[in-house]
Amino acid sequence: MTESAEVADAAGYRPLLFSIAYGMTGSVGDAEDLVQDAFLGLTRAHRAGTAINDPKAYLATSVTRLGINHLGSARVRRESYVGEWLPEPVVVCGDRPGPAEYVELADALSMAFLVLLEALSPVERAVFLLREAFGYGYPDVAGIVGKSEPNCRQIFARARKRIAAGTPVAGAAPPPGRRAEGDELARRFFEAAEGGDLETLLAMLAPDVVFHGDGGGKARAIGTSLTGLGRVARLLVGGLRRTRTFGVSARPARINGMPGAVMHDAEGRVAGVVALDLVDGAVRAIHSVSNPDKLGHLGPVSDVARLRERPAGDGAEG
Template sequence: MADLATSYSQLRPLMFAIAYRMVGSVADAEDITQEALLRMHRDTTVVDTPDAYATTVTTRLAIDHLRSARVRRERYVGTWLPEPLLGVDDSGDPAVRTELNESLSLAFMATMERLSPVERAVFLLREVFAYDYDMIATVVGKTGSNCRQILARSRAHLDAGLPRFEVPRARRDELARRFFAACHAGDLAELEALLARDVRFHADGNGKPPAVTQPVIGRDRVARFLLGLFRLAERDNLLVRPQYVNGQPGACVLDENAQLRAVFALQVADTDGEPRIETIHTVINPDKLRHLAMR
């Protein structure tokens, strides 16, 4: 395992990328990655393909974690969203594949909640990380034929909810700039023009800070709700600072002491030939922001 030990620094980003997309928690993904590395270190088996071995150990640990976390998710107050990451991607590599960035969005990861742990593993390993079916079958303990069926079933579950990524980054960034400008200015007409007709606003607070526990749906309702939020932010002297969140345009909300209070993430899609915001995710649960305050 000497060769494997020398590869740990290269393997860790891949392992974290898989674990984070599987479980949606930064702390849990780091724990899973660390446990996987320890298991690999203790294993004396000669490994020909360290990345495949690391993927197998990490994915199996993530599946086990999701199975044990299911009850906690069911008791969650309101919408459950993944813990956000600030920046373009989670690999530290600006040249990371585009599909990895897209699979990192809060909208994509929240949609993964529709899948069982094994379905999620098969979908991510095939659609995001491009592993072949034989490799995936080894990871999840199924046959290659089973994995093909699982993938087809997963696609059917996700078809209506998967985000669309047709809008180039430059246009998404410009739309986000106009969005936050309209929110600050209280410009209802401009804001409505930037939102999809069936736009959805989700907030994750778990009953700690005040937050809506059901999605706000529809252009008019979301626009008016947002303007109310920004009026409250101005009253409380909160600073809304634009920031990439999980690879998508968004913002951090800071109080007068520069403490992080919330994170916004915007999901932009092409609607009738025009880019519009179709989903807004807001994480205000302090437990899900703690890892950002520590960095």
């Protein structure tokens, strides 16, 4: 097989590679860059005469190690991040399925899971992600990260202990029936919130529900996470009532495999993304991303949520 044919054949691994890269970085753009760099490395290796018996393993190793290196600089940037950091949302809509990478990832990594991974070191994150989310065996994990198998077992055990509390299940998609139930709950949730139906909304929220908002200092968002059924419900009703004055509406979508919605303004531009984490038929956590820097991959971004467009003194970031 020629070099170009081998590289083209390896393109079928892109969904897996994108998922690994996104799991490492929490960024769609950075993940796409890492995958591209991994394929460039494969091309250079071929041209240098390097024998590659398993392109899939070669590329998975390359993109993981690139992710480990990337996290060193990313952590420095996140230390100065304004407000709470959330991953860039991966959105799959019924009428906009998106790239194959997005579709495969949608059933693998929830936003809550990615937030938990932030507590780990780059190597811990790689080991835990490969083992927990993608089901790699310890021999393969050891080869990818360049550690011994016993060491990887210790790293995984340490990582699991660090994020054990509240760790969501990652990997398999929910059964079709459960997914349909979640989508219906999300539909009723946004309908109640937009209509200001506080009583219905309270009945849908878990007692310990948590709201997470990411505006990055550039868009309206709460500065820190908000906990408590009543407080979260009032925040939702008030926030959605305000957005309606700017012609913003919610369109159902799956956000990182979870039910949610993409918020669009009257001109169809993306104003934000909201993902719901459901447990036992109730909303346990809400992740809202309004930072315009994290929405550009979804289409033209609205300016209705930017801080300069809003009055000050209402508890928003900045």
